[in-house]
Amino acid sequence: MEEGHQPVLAEEVLTVLAPASGSLQIDATVGGGGHTERILEATNPDGRLLGLDADGAAIARVARRLGRFGDRVALRQANFRDLETVAPAAGFPAVDGLLFDLGLSSFQLADAERGFSFRTEGRLDMRFDPSRGVPAADLLATLDTADLTALFRRYGEEPFAPRIARAIVAARGVAPIETADQLAALIERVAPAPPRGRRRVHPATRVFQALRIAVNAELEALEAGLAAAVYLLRPGGRLVVLSYHSLEDRIVKRFIAAERKGCICPPELPVCVCGRNPRLRPIGKPITPAPAEVTSNPRSRSARLRAAERLAA
Numbered sequence: 001m002e003e004g005h006q007p008v009l010a011e012e013v014l015t016v017l018a019p020a021s022g023s024l025q026i027d028a029t030v031g032g033g034g035h036t037e038r039i040l041e042a043t044n045p046d047g048r049l050l051g052l053d054a055d056g057a058a059i060a061r062v063a064r065r066l067g068r069f070g071d072r073v074a075l076r077q078a079n080f081r082d083l084e085t086v087a088p089a090a091g092f093p094a095v096d097g098l099l100f101d102l103g104l105s106s107f108q109l110a111d112a113e114r115g116f117s118f119r120t121e122g123r124l125d126m127r128f129d130p131s132r133g134v135p136a137a138d139l140l141a142t143l144d145t146a147d148l149t150a151l152f153r154r155y156g157e158e159p160f161a162p163r164i165a166r167a168i169v170a171a172r173g174v175a176p177i178e179t180a181d182q183l184a185a186l187i188e189r190v191a192p193a194p195p196r197g198r199r200r201v202h203p204a205t206r207v208f209q210a211l212r213i214a215v216n217a218e219l220e221a222l223e224a225g226l227a228a229a230v231y232l233l234r235p236g237g238r239l240v241v242l243s244y245h246s247l248e249d250r251i252v253k254r255f256i257a258a259e260r261k262g263c264i265c266p267p268e269l270p271v272c273v274c275g276r277n278p279r280l281r282p283i284g285k286p287i288t289p290a291p292a293e294v295t296s297n298p299r300s301r302s303a304r305l306r307a308a309e310r311l312a313a
């Protein structure tokens, strides 16, 4: 087992990405570097890889881990929403494979200072790149009840969103909510426990997911990253995406379906006038981890892999 973060569906990622010697690859979310390392090994002796992460700490850690690959690997602290400009600037204008392993890493979850986990006393920050944007604690301090409710519904699909939002606004009138465990305790007080027999998830799980998605504008970044992937992939190149909740997976599924269809003309038009050709071919069905992987790596539980091949259009 690798220290800190086990790469999810590692074998399956390699099978569908099919990275060959001499190819150019992008890992848009290096995290702990687990997938990155495997892709570099599979592209021995002369494949090259560009690795991105919004989190500077991840880039520094992976630079140490992958030092032995020398100039076969280039690492950049960048958001993958900017891939279309970052990749050509780094010498990767067209590539054979592109991987997105979405969400957060075990390193981030375990870092009490970042506030990602409701089991820590860390300040509620939740930014992948702490030098940009607004920490989660600021959203909790400033949004009104209606906006908090909308945020928890939209990004967390939280059934008790209004109740939790009202409790936050009432509580912050007494003292600011600044740490992860404070917020988790408040939600535990106001949100009913899950019905008996259902898998036990902490009642704060959906609210924490919603705040993280909002703070990092994750869904907008995913849309932009996927569009950039189609632009950067060579014909025959492979796109592989690992998502961890239905909001992400829906975006990936719809994106691949739209690029498979190509034409965006309204259905009532008798002939195509947009002239857009299909640009992606889905590869196989979505893949989920086998029970043995879920047992050894519970973080993989909700993973879903989708893959597609770039067509020549």
Ligand SMILES: C[S@@+](CC[C@H](N)C(=O)[O-])C[C@H]1O[C@@H](n2cnc3c(N)ncnc32)[C@H](O)[C@@H]1O
Pocket (backbone or CB within 6 Å): 005, 006, 007, 008, 028, 029, 030, 031, 032, 033, 034, 035, 036, 052, 053, 054, 055, 058, 078, 079, 080, 081, 101, 102, 103, 104, 105, 106, 128, 221, 222
């Ligand atoms: C699930 S982890 C990746 C784990 C990695 N595949 C491994 O094997 O160790 C996701 C990583 O993506 C990064 N990330 C999330 N959204 C990002 C974005 N929009 N741009 C760049 N990096 C992002 C996070 O900072 C985190 O380090």
